[in-house]
Amino acid sequence: MRELLLIGIGTGNPEHVTLAGVRAMRTADLILIPRKGPDKADLADLRHQICASALEGAATRIVEFDLPVRDASGDYRTGVDAWHDAIAAAWGAAIEQHPEARTVALLIWGDPSLYDSSLRIAARIPELRVKVIPGITALQALTAAHAIAVNEIGAPFIVTTGRQLRGQGWPAGVDTVAVMLDGSCSFQALDPEGIDIWWGAYLGMAEEMLISGPLAERSAQILSERTEARANHGWIMDIYLLRRRR
Template sequence: MIRLDLIGIGTGSPDHLTVQAMRAMNEADLILLPRKGSAKSGLLDVRRAICDAVLTQPVRVVEFDLPTRDAGRDYVDAVQSWHDAIAAAWAAQIALHLPEGGRLALLVWGDPSLYDSTLRIARRLIRKGMEIDIRVVPGISSLHALTAAHAIPLNRLTQAVTITTGRLLRAHGWPAGAGSVVVMLDEGGAFQTLDGSDIEIWWGAYLGMPAQSLIAGRLAAVSAQIMETRARLRQEHGWIMDIYLMQERRDRSAAST
């Protein structure tokens, strides 16, 4: 039997780990850290730093190469095949390092339940016949790290909140009925497809980390600044994880009610 702890690590700051997460890491027999190639080596460095900061017990930490997604195929088919390959990579590491079973921990950006596929990948192992007990240790999500950094509420009074992705925002525009829109997994600038004159945006990258960067204002006024800042930070650090919240301006919302 393998006990698999999926541990939310927020946006990469050790301060975002809960006491429960720290305990789970120290009680693990094995922590797997994925390597995503030299272009994203900074992501591995963040996970290493978390282990260095949190581990007080002699826990075995193993790095492995993560398969890459085929960007040239249909998106859904490519993701499904990619998840199959990741599950196979996990299974190989488990067979190599925990042949008699034990506790395995994986460090998950944000929260394992919010626009993350780690749980879906883990269930592939069960379907393959492996005995796995999946536990989730929630962390501070990037969504709440963003609203905390800007000191703003997520929703406006009586209005709905929609959480979506950059890909869906590009394809479908502003979600119908949404007062607040949170956009995750944006490869860059999906908000540029909107008429930003009546939209406010709160953007953040590297939330809770020394490199944290925040921009807020009317979308039409700060859109170019966000794109320039994002490109510069990605060049400096080799990777970037950002998220943003948008709301229609209060005067426009009031006029439409």
């Protein structure tokens, strides 16, 4: 049985890769790097930079493959399931093109355990034995960049998505909410009074952007700078933490 390594690589900084991650990359026979189209070529380039930093002198091969695009025209869950099926097929096809590779690795942004579907996709390929090498999450990178704790003393917090924040509002029972996968800046749906925000994009990279302060005062700035950055780079990865003042 072949082994599939899902290696968490943090948020784009080669120094985010743990020693265990570097070791796994160097012992892999093959690393697969997805291509997401010309407007997101930087994402593949970042993975290549990480490989160049970790693989000097190693025999590991690097192969690119095309990643399917999600059809967002219909029901969300149905579209995601079909997309994951297509990605699993793409992974399988890329792996089968290299029968000599017994250990194959994929480099996962952040960590495979937190709002990433790599494990669910890998489960669609039962002939692979999956091993996870954890990485630094976007939430860790955000709180480190702002030098804040994610929780208040003895208090819980919730990690959720922009879709959930828009649809359900502020989660019950918590004063702190971390929001991921939000291409719509869903904090706009909240009453900003009494809420602080810590926002970050391109965390750990040379392009890192950080904004914090009262949501009422920072919302327009985040919207403007986020739009400009996405236009300049063709893509953006961002995350933010919201906290109600007591």
